[in-house]
Amino acid sequence: MRRGGVGDPGAGNPTTALGIMGLVPDPPGEVLSGSVLFEGQDLLQLPEKNMREIRGGKISMIFQDPMTSLNPVMTVGEQIAEVVLLHSRMSKQEARKKAMEMLEQVGIPGGRCDDYPHQFSGGMKQRVMIAIALACSPELLIADEPTTALDVTIQAQVLELMRNLKREYGTSLILITHDLGVVAKICDKVAVVYAGEIIEYGTLEDIYTDKRHPYTIGLFDSLPDIENEAAELKVIQGMVPDPSNLPEGCKFHPRCPYAQEGCKHGRVEPVQISETHMVRCGRFRSGEV
């Protein structure tokens, strides 16, 4: 299963991912309520010790900026071997061998395992990050904008690599991105997130051909259209709300072209509009649409 999360910057996507991993920086952040269910366990209730076994072992994560995500004073081999040593009973030699294998897997010659991160390019560093993330064959891989910091040509290569490895390792993938093209390329299901909430969720097809939430519609409308050379791009009016000062009622109502009096108060519950398609908008509750 591949799921993609799409949304504005600041919409709360990366924070949710860190929340799953129990890595929300504290201070300023703290997870107050809710639960993260993984294989029947609530990860938020797990003690730190058990959580450490899951991090990097069963769930691993790829971060946005490969330039700063690798430790500059350790060889890439050491950094891959570290996660292997933490989650398996391999000896140091075996871990090193595994590290070289993983490098080969992501398309880097194994002989470079004694090189330091500064000797690699950005795309190669992200490959190393992928190698670290997949080294323990995790059940779930969370990728937080894994290609944003890379050149367009490298982006395609890295995405291709992730797609192939995912298939090979049978890993589920949560991909967080702002790039609708990337979503279309590798995701099966898409969750559109606004102000920390999923506002629309469905299969790739649901979202791309049958989008319902005004925000999702606005998001797709803001894409430049190659065929129709309009001079101006359509944009969603207004700004993403400050996460510490969210509007009451529907979080989107100040920017929503369809907003009504009822949208300004009370919690908007999600509505199931087909077996796979969920949307969180007051207009569907009242059966207006």
Added chain:
Amino acid sequence: MLKYIIKRLLWIIPVLIGVTVIVFTILYFSPGDPAYLALGDNATPEAVEAYRVEMGINGTYWERLGRTLLGLLKGDLGISYRSRTPVLDELIVRFKVTFNISAWSIILGILLGIFFGIISALKQNTVWDSLATGCALFGISMPMFWQGLMLILIFSVWLGWLPASGYGDSWKQMVMPVIALGVNSSATIMRTTRSSMLEVMRQDYIRTAKAKGQSYWMVVLRHALRNAMIPIVTVIGLQLGVLLAGSIVTEAIFSVAGVGKYLVDSLNARDYAAVQGCVLLIAFVSAILNLIVDVIYTYIDPRMKTMYESAKVFHLPKKGAKSSV
């Protein structure tokens, strides 16, 4: 790498020559004639001349400077006006004392400084942090000589636990000089450790390490500290120089017969050959220590090593490699 070390070692030679010229010139223009000082104001011109020849301080500025530099190249630092013995011999005896005290001090400074720096950074904005940073600020604000005197006041005068002066009879005599010197360094090292750790703990690779499932303390020690060490090593290198200078004051307070006390006595007695020897020795030792620190760098920070190695290939000036520290 070896080539780099050799280059740096060779660079010490012109530095020592330059230091000699500077110190010699400053002292040459100092008031007070060592010959009259040694022989008394009523000495005959012949006696004065004979004394000057014996000590090698006759002739013009250039003759004397040339003689001094030639002597330096041969490893001869001249003769002490006071004791009429070779300065080098006097220095070697005393340097052992100074080195011993300084070495213990820097060890104390590093251990205390890094330990409290880490604690303070990890417990940022807690009582422990305020306490540690407050103490460190007091540490760097306390004049070393006053701190030494206060130690004497407390541990010798009031408590009577430790002897107030001397060196070599008992380990107890070392305790106060080492604390006086080391506490000052530890305060500076602590402040650097704290800010460096705070900076490093915010980095993305720390998050990566946590995402691997590494335990908190392993993240701190294995990932954070190694990166934080880079500026800490710089400061330790600088502290070594400060420590050598600080030994002047400390040795004067605790009457320890080391290089520092020798220097003060020599300056007061206008024994310029000895002064020059002391300054040269300290400059030489600092240069060697700086080199060692720079080599340690390359072990901590692989980026530096690449830089030195590429400097070898592309003949980049040494300055370029250093200024990016």
Added chain:
Amino acid sequence: MKKHSMLSEIWRRFRKNHHAVVGLAVLVLFVLIAVFAEQLAPFGYDDQDASRAMIAPCMEYPFGTDNLGRDVLSRLIYGSRYSLSIGFLAVGISVLTGGFLGVIAAYYPKLDNIIMRCMDLFMAIPQMLLAMCIVTALGSSLFNLMLAVGLSSTPKFARVVRASVLATREQEFVEAARAIGAGNWRIILHHILPNSISSLIVQATLAMAGAIISASALSFLGFGIQAPMPEWGAMLSAGRKYIRTQAYLTVIPGLAIMVVVYALNVVGDGLRDCLDPRLKK
């Protein structure tokens, strides 16, 4: 107008740091004490009176009297003039000399190597040693002590200024100034220095603390200001003989040095936090 708002912004940020504000208040207090020493001191700094020698701190003599019957409080009050003026002027000397050399080195690549190698030579001699040698050569007086302490930290400032100018001159607005035909010195004075000034101010404040310690250490060792001048380091040195019987003679002048240096360090730290853009969150 813009300058004004920048200053008030700095002050607004500085004010948040309570330690630094207290430090600043202490410094202002000491400056006032130094300026109004005549009015504040109950006695002269060299009023000797054998009949009241070695009186421990009491109501009449809050900090006691020394072996010659001089009032320690009055001497401390007059002594603040020495410490503060040495700190201020010595750093002034090193900022001017070091700043000049640093700007030249950064701006004229031909001179860069020569100047910086020379600075390296001076840096090879620990600051304290250099100051001791200079003050020996010049003879001990207040001015020579300042000069020695100031000159001995010239290389440090030359380095700081050079690095900061080198960093600034690569920036676009300097290119722009050059493009409209501004001369080297105009660029240095109008564009580069104002942008390097914040790191210089921070360094200068911290260096002032260092200068006060060095100067008092030199006086303590007998190389600086001599008796009967009430310099704090010299007072400490004189009081040291009586540490077993009249400890206050060593404790009190040292405390005075420490308070001033502590205040300078806190203010320096506070300034760095609010001026140094690298530390901005």
